[in-house]
Amino acid sequence: MSSSPRSSASRTAIFALGVGAAIIVVSLVLLAFGVNVLKIGDTFVTGLFPPIAVTTEGAEIRDLYTVIFLIAVAIFLVVEGLIVWTVIRYRRKPGDDTLPPQIHGNNIAEFVWTVVPTLIVIFMFIVSWQTLNAVDTNASDAQTTKIRAVAGQFQWQFDYLDQNDKLLYTELLPMVSQGGGMMVPAGRTVQLSLVSHDVIHAFYVPQFLFKRDVVPGRTNQFDFTVDAADAGQTFRGQCAELCGTGHSIMLFEVKALAPQEFDTWLAGKAASSPPASQAPAPSGGSPAPSGGSPAPSGAAPSGAAPSGGAAGPTLNLAASNIQYTVKTLTAPAGAPLKIDFDNQDAGVPHNVTIHKGSPTGEQVFAGDIFPGVAKKTYNVPALTAGTYSYVCAVHPTTMIGTLTVQ
Amino acid sequence: MATTTLTPTIPAYRTGLYAWLTTTDHKKIGIMYVINSFVFFFIGGLLALGVRSELAQPGLQYLTDLQYNEFFSMHATFMIFLFVIPMLAGFGNYIVPLQIGAPDMAFPRINALSLWMLPLAGILLLLGFVTGGTAAAGWTSYAPLSEDRPLAATGYGQDLWIVALVLIGTSSILGSINFLVTMFKMRAPGMTLFRMPIMVWTVLVTSVLVLMATPVITSALIMLFIDRNYGGSFFDPSRGGDAILYQNIFWFYSHPAVYVMILPAMGMVSEILPVFSRKPLFGYKAFIFATAAIGALGFSVWAHHMFTTGAVYLPFFSIMTFLIAVPTGVKMFNWVFTMWGGQLMLKTPLLFAIGFLTMFLIGGINGAFSASVPVDFALHDTYWVVAHLHYVLFGGSVFGVMAGFYYWFPKMTGKMMNETLGKAQFVVMFIGFNLTFFPMHELGLAGMPRRIADYSSTAGWNDLNLLATFGGFTIATSMVLFLWNVFVSLRSGEPAGEDPWEGNTLEWATTSPPPAYNFDHLPEIRSERPVFDARHGRTATH
Numbered sequence: 001m002s003s004s005p006r007s008s009a010s011r012t013a014i015f016a017l018g019v020g021a022a023i024i025v026v027s028l029v030l031l032a033f034g035v036n037v038l039k040i041g042d043t044f045v046t047g048l049f050p051p052i053a054v055t056t057e058g059a060e061i062r063d064l065y066t067v068i069f070l071i072a073v074a075i076f077l078v079v080e081g082l083i084v085w086t087v088i089r090y091r092r093k094p095g096d097d098t099l100p101p102q103i104h105g106n107n108i109a110e111f112v113w114t115v116v117p118t119l120i121v122i123f124m125f126i127v128s129w130q131t132l133n134a135v136d137t138n139a140s141d142a143q144t145t146k147i148r149a150v151a152g153q154f155q156w157q158f159d160y161l162d163q164n165d166k167l168l169y170t171e172l173l174p175m176v177s178q179g180g181g182m183m184v185p186a187g188r189t190v191q192l193s194l195v196s197h198d199v200i201h202a203f204y205v206p207q208f209l210f211k212r213d214v215v216p217g218r219t220n221q222f223d224f225t226v227d228a229a230d231a232g233q234t235f236r237g238q239c240a241e242l243c244g245t246g247h248s249i250m251l252f253e254v255k256a257l258a259p260q261e262f263d264t265w266l267a268g269k270a271a272s273s274p275p276a277s278q279a280p281a282p283s284g285g286s287p288a289p290s291g292g293s294p295a296p297s298g299a300a301p302s303g304a305a306p307s308g309g310a311a312g313p314t315l316n317l318a319a320s321n322i323q324y325t326v327k328t329l330t331a332p333a334g335a336p337l338k339i340d341f342d343n344q345d346a347g348v349p350h351n352v353t354i355h356k357g358s359p360t361g362e363q364v365f366a367g368d369i370f371p372g373v374a375k376k377t378y379n380v381p382a383l384t385a386g387t388y389s390y391v392c393a394v395h396p397t398t399m400i401g402t403l404t405v406q
Numbered sequence: 407m408a409t410t411t412l413t414p415t416i417p418a419y420r421t422g423l424y425a426w427l428t429t430t431d432h433k434k435i436g437i438m439y440v441i442n443s444f445v446f447f448f449i450g451g452l453l454a455l456g457v458r459s460e461l462a463q464p465g466l467q468y469l470t471d472l473q474y475n476e477f478f479s480m481h482a483t484f485m486i487f488l489f490v491i492p493m494l495a496g497f498g499n500y501i502v503p504l505q506i507g508a509p510d511m512a513f514p515r516i517n518a519l520s521l522w523m524l525p526l527a528g529i530l531l532l533l534g535f536v537t538g539g540t541a542a543a544g545w546t547s548y549a550p551l552s553e554d555r556p557l558a559a560t561g562y563g564q565d566l567w568i569v570a571l572v573l574i575g576t577s578s579i580l581g582s583i584n585f586l587v588t589m590f591k592m593r594a595p596g597m598t599l600f601r602m603p604i605m606v607w608t609v610l611v612t613s614v615l616v617l618m619a620t621p622v623i624t625s626a627l628i629m630l631f632i633d634r635n636y637g638g639s640f641f642d643p644s645r646g647g648d649a650i651l652y653q654n655i656f657w658f659y660s661h662p663a664v665y666v667m668i669l670p671a672m673g674m675v676s677e678i679l680p681v682f683s684r685k686p687l688f689g690y691k692a693f694i695f696a697t698a699a700i701g702a703l704g705f706s707v708w709a710h711h712m713f714t715t716g717a718v719y720l721p722f723f724s725i726m727t728f729l730i731a732v733p734t735g736v737k738m739f740n741w742v743f744t745m746w747g748g749q750l751m752l753k754t755p756l757l758f759a760i761g762f763l764t765m766f767l768i769g770g771i772n773g774a775f776s777a778s779v780p781v782d783f784a785l786h787d788t789y790w791v792v793a794h795l796h797y798v799l800f801g802g803s804v805f806g807v808m809a810g811f812y813y814w815f816p817k818m819t820g821k822m823m824n825e826t827l828g829k830a831q832f833v834v835m836f837i838g839f840n841l842t843f844f845p846m847h848e849l850g851l852a853g854m855p856r857r858i859a860d861y862s863s864t865a866g867w868n869d870l871n872l873l874a875t876f877g878g879f880t881i882a883t884s885m886v887l888f889l890w891n892v893f894v895s896l897r898s899g900e901p902a903g904e905d906p907w908e909g910n911t912l913e914w915a916t917t918s919p920p921p922a923y924n925f926d927h928l929p930e931i932r933s934e935r936p937v938f939d940a941r942h943g944r945t946a947t948h
Contacts (some may be wrong), residue, residue: 047848206853217643
């Protein structure tokens with residue numbers, strides 16, 4: 001097929017060996033300078049795989065990923081190797097002006113490289129389809145725990161439902177570290193339904209290897225089972241569909257509890273949450289928020305309970321577009337305060353919490369969380385002189401202000 | 407070449423800039439398409455550097471959330487609608503009439519109209535920056551986020567975006583009609599359909615895709631405009647609309663648009679590989695059928711962008727997406743076996759064409775992961791997808807465009823580009839590209855969603871993001887080398903002559919640059935390589 005002199009093949013082999021030797025030498029030099037090449041290589045290879053799955057469904061997806069990955073690597077090595085070999089092997093020699101054989105095609109070769117890839121992709125489709133039928137299920141029974149995630153710009157809330165879809169408890173704080181989070185029973189199937197009351201969001205937990213869009217006007221649903229062995233662990237999740245300016249802070253955490261622990265937790269929450277204040281489920285198609293007054297967060301040492309005593313000064317604070325309108329407040333020391341809080345964000349829950357010093361300092365007050373548009377007056381107990389931060393528990397990274405007590 | 411002395415007297419005011427602004431010559435229009443596209447390529451590139459700078463480390467350092475959303479939205483809009491698509495249309499404009507032996511496009515004035523709509527659309531998009539904010543809902547502008555919502559923060563910029571895209575779409579439709587009529591009505595004697603160069607074939611298939619798909623997105627854009635400005639309720643569920651409907655219409659255009667963005671680049675590579683291997687394209691007809699198959703299958707895979715919406719019949723779109731890999735694979739083997747057994751001249755155009763092969767291969771393979779629905783549940787809307795689309799559109803289209811630019815620059819200007827600078831640009835761009843986009847695979851697997859302005863420093867994404875940003879600035883360095891090369895080559899490049907590369911196709915049978923109306927005489931057209939036949943004789947082919 002080739003009219004090139006034989007020596008060019010061995011020259012090519014020498015070139016390839018040279019490249020290999022250069023890679024080894026560079027690695028050795030880096031090692032000598034204290035760069036841990038092996039560790040970097042290990043991190044690189046590990047990074048080519050998704051995280052270890054914590055759900056049954058995620059584990060199946062990860063197995064499928066591995067199958068597809070191995071096929072992909074094989075194809076990559078064969079074709080990329082063929083390209084590189086061809087380029088090195090068939091370089092034009094200086095002064096060689098002979099015309100290479102003019103080959104227009106080869107029916108057998110073209111037939112083979114049409115049929116073989118077709119068979120490979122059909123195989124990949126079939127294994128994918130099998131996995132799809134196993135992971136994208138919706139078979140609820142009496143043992144299934146029903147949770148509804150409600151997404152809105154830019155927070156999540158989690159509704160816990162009983163078997164008749166009656167609301168038991170609403171968790172308004174999306175992060176475990178803020179005293180909230182989505183609690184799930186490990187080892188038990190959870191049926192999660194997804195509702196949005198504004199734009200499209202997506203429920204994504206990387207360690208589930210799964211995401212599903214939260215579409216206004218439509219209720220999406222999927223089942224998952226966190227492995228029993230992962231009880232006690234917390235998994236990070238976040239919105240995966242661009243939803244506006246706060247997209248990157250629309251975080252949540254999922255915490256797996258042992259089933260009995262989960263039952264006790266949910267029973268306690270349901271009992272302490274007065275039925276009258278339960279929010280009706282926001283129906284898709286309605287732009288209105290869940291409405292009603294929210295349940296207490298459970299984490300707050302004090303709510304909006306009236307605290308008698310001397311009437312202190314009243315501070316005015318408003319929230320608009322996920323920001324406090326006022327970033328600094330001043331109050332006298334030793335007297336109880338009133339905060340008139342005006343939440344102007346329709347459908348978005350906010351509150352005011354007060355922390356000593358930095359926004360992550362010790363919490364000395366937590367007001368009720370409630371969705372806008374609404375107003376509420378918080379009664380804050382007397383504070384000693386010093387610097388405090390006021391933070392919205394739902395948006396702790398963006399809604400921060402400084403309160404000076406003197 | 408006989409010099410003609412039939413020079414008509416041209417009034418002074420019709421020369422220089424005026425002549426360019428009023429021209430209907432397909433070559434001048436093609437060059438202006440290319441210049442316009444490069445201008446928006448560099449604007450889009452600066453926006454990308456802004457995005458990468460912000461993501462280099464956790465925390466918001468340079469941009470607000472809103473500005474970040476504007477930056478990546480406009481980066482994609484400029485790159486897709488004002489760089490890749492018009493750039494390929496520009497090369498088509500310059501090359502197609504020459505390659506089929508025609509004096510000009512069929513409708514020269516419509517051709518000028520298609521061109522001048524583009525800078526107008528670009529100015530409308532840029533106006534967003536000074537009228538209170540550009541579109542900020544991504545280049546996809548999914549409803550209802552792109553509709554009037556208090557926290558979507560999309561002001562007039564979104565309306566400007568809609569109007570600009572309708573203008574660009576109209577320009578594309580006019581251009582594709584022009585291409586099709588030119589190809590079917592103005593081929594030189596002997597230039598049968600199956601003797602047309604592959605570049606012409608890819609532009610033909612692309613034009614059919616544009617003609618069938620663009621009116622569909624125009625309808626979505628008009629409905630979005632009505633929703634936003636006249637109280638319509640097409641896509642807003644709170645007013646009885648359907649949010650998923652927008653995605654179906656949008657992707658019915660935008661997936662075929664992916665092939666609009668890659669097929670002509672494949673055509674360029676298919677011109678360059680045979681010339682620099684001194685062999686014919688392996689499997690010429692198979693290549694044409696594969697191109698047509700990609701075009702046809704391209705209309706049946708749009709919903710693979712919507713696997714996670716819960717509103718898609720998954721198996722159908724999954725199998726169609728897998729199947730589209732087959733004709734693409736056929737092309738890959740055709741390219742490799744074109745080089746096999748040849749005599750490769752490793753000049754800059756060939757280097758970029760090989761870069762196209764090696765990088766587009768990765769873009770094809772990592773696409774197969776997303777065709778597998780369960781794997782897509784994990785990867786969708788993460789940085790994996792950002793990696794995939796850049797391996798196709800940068801590793802594929804941009805490397806193809808660079809190959810084509812180095813290949814046809816001598817024809818367009820009569821001067822050779824500097825080889826040393828060209829090779830340096832290739833090496834820097836190849837390294838920078840992989841440093842930027844390969845780590846994004848791992849970021850996506852590690853769970854980093856796309857389109858986020860900020861991330862937690864404890865998420866484990868710091869190192870890879872910093873590496874990607876370093877790569878982004880490496881790409882920028884390669885673009886400086888490119889601009890410098892264009893500058894020095896225009897000033898003092900070696901004269902190119904008619905046919906510096908020993909080309910195969912008719913554009914190499916006329917002067918560089920070609921005269922108005924292109925040819926004094928044409929060689930006999932007896933195969934898809936008329937200039938090769940003229941040089942070596944028909945017998946050399948067999």
